Amino acid sequence: MPTERAVSPLPGTLKKLGVITAIRDTQLVEQSLLRTLAPILGVLETSLYRINGQQQVTHILHHSRTGTRDSDGAERISERIDAIRNETNLPEHIYMLIDNVRLLGQACHRSGPNGLIFCYPLRSGELQSGYLVFERGGKLTEVEDAVVTGVLQVYSNYYALLDSSQRDRLTGLHNRYAMEVGLDRLWEELSMQPSTAQTQARRDCYWLGVLDIDHFKQINDQFGHVIGDEILLLVSRVMGKTMRRTDLLFRYGGEEFIAIVEARDLEKAVQLFERLRKAVETYRYPQVGKVTLSGGFSMVTPTVLPKSVLERADRAMYEAKKAGRNRVFHYHTLLEQGVLQELETGSITLF
Numbered sequence: 630m631p632t633e634r635a636v637s638p639l640p641g642t643l644k645k646l647g648v649i650t651a652i653r654d655t656q657l658v659e660q661s662l663l664r665t666l667a668p669i670l671g672v673l674e675t676s677l678y679r680i681n682g683q684q685q686v687t688h689i690l691h692h693s694r695t696g697t698r699d700s701d702g703a704e705r706i707s708e709r710i711d712a713i714r715n716e717t718n719l720p721e722h723i724y725m726l727i728d729n730v731r732l733l734g735q736a737c738h739r740s741g742p743n744g745l746i747f748c749y750p751l752r753s754g755e756l757q758s759g760y761l762v763f764e765r766g767g768k769l770t771e772v773e774d775a776v777v778t779g780v781l782q783v784y785s786n787y788y789a790l791l792d793s794s795q796r797d798r799l800t801g802l803h804n805r806y807a808m809e810v811g812l813d814r815l816w817e818e819l820s821m822q823p824s825t826a827q828t829q830a831r832r833d834c835y836w837l838g839v840l841d842i843d844h845f846k847q848i849n850d851q852f853g854h855v856i857g858d859e860i861l862l863l864v865s866r867v868m869g870k871t872m873r874r875t876d877l878l879f880r881y882g883g884e885e886f887i888a889i890v891e892a893r894d895l896e897k898a899v900q901l902f903e904r905l906r907k908a909v910e911t912y913r914y915p916q917v918g919k920v921t922l923s924g925g926f927s928m929v930t931p932t933v934l935p936k937s938v939l940e941r942a943d944r945a946m947y948e949a950k951k952a953g954r955n956r957v958f959h960y961h962t963l964l965e966q967g968v969l970q971e972l973e974t975g976s977i978t979l980f
């Protein structure tokens with residue numbers, strides 16, 4: 630891996646830390662970290678890994694810079710950030726390096742094809758929450774090492790603060806704000822992808838489901854709010870355990886949850902949401918016994934604004950309540966059946 634001469638780190642680093650800590654979106658903060666460190670270290674590729682809920686190390690972000698020379702001899706650097714969807718299959722040498730850092734509790738390096746591969750831990754309190762990995766020709770100077778360690782500490786503290794502000798205190802799930810940011814981002818990503826019939830057929834679709842616990846007021850009234858809170862926590866855990874690594878679950882508010890899942894087609898999406906419904910229904914809740922939920926879901930597509938996708942799923946969920954609860958309905962199926970009529974608002978005409 631080629632390297633370039635490292636630039637003097639301190640003034641630029643302080644400026645960039647100011648930029649990082651002004652960002653309110655956790656994914657953009659992660660991207661900004663890699664963009665900040667790569668030129669300071671004079672490296673062309675950096676990777677960020679996180680430890681997920683199942684304690685697995687997952688590759689989440691890769692940043693690369695390519696240097697090219699213009700015809701007039703001037704050097705241009707182009708940057709590229711790839712968000713990697715929770716890749717847990719790491720190359721053996723990276724896995725071993727991260728394992729060393731995990732055991733020793735400090736940054737380590739090992740030889741790589743183009744010099745040395747470095748791994749620095751990200752800390753959340755006493756725990757390691759992730760890793761920064763990069764390769765460069767030679768060792769870091771003391772100043773560079775101190776800069777990387779300091780930037781990572783400020784970044785980790787800021788990330789933890791930002792992340793906790795986007796989580797629901799009771800269940801630990803991401804909250805409504807995080808859901809809205811995440812849905813807007815997903816919608817933008819989908820809008821930017823080329824959409825030919827061929828790519829459309831190959832690509833998985835995203836589906837958004839609104840899931841609402843049935844008769845939750847009765848649970849509160851009969852057993853009290855503390856038990857009500859316990860049910861919210863248990864239902865969120867049962868759903869979380871039933872979902873796949875790539876699925877997302879949010880507490881939207883009160884007794885309402887939102888799931889965003891990837892599925893090839895409607896049949897698969899129905900299966901996923903049905904699995905959630907059944908898991909909640911079959912779990913036996915101490916004191917309360919059986920708890921059920923009703924849900925509605927709709928496809929996330931660039932031709933429909935995010936708030937309208939939510940509205941569609943919500944309307945389907947209300948139909949599930951009306952039909953007797955403990956069921957999950959698909960919005961478009963309800964349209965086809967004539968149970969619901971399309972609302973005019975929210976769909977976008979593409980030219």
Ligand SMILES: Nc1nc2c(ncn2[C@@H]2O[C@H](COP(=O)(O)OP(=O)(O)OP(=O)(O)O)[C@@H](O)[C@H]2O)c(=O)[nH]1
Nearest residue numbers: 841842843844845846847849854857858883884950
């Ligand atoms: N314990 C507890 N209760 C909550 C919380 N947030 C909202 N609630 C309660 O959730 C209940 C929701 O009641 P409703 O909106 O009438 O819905 P429901 O009883 O579930 O009825 P359906 O949705 O029609 O099946 C209200 O009594 C709220 O007070 C919370 O954080 N903890």
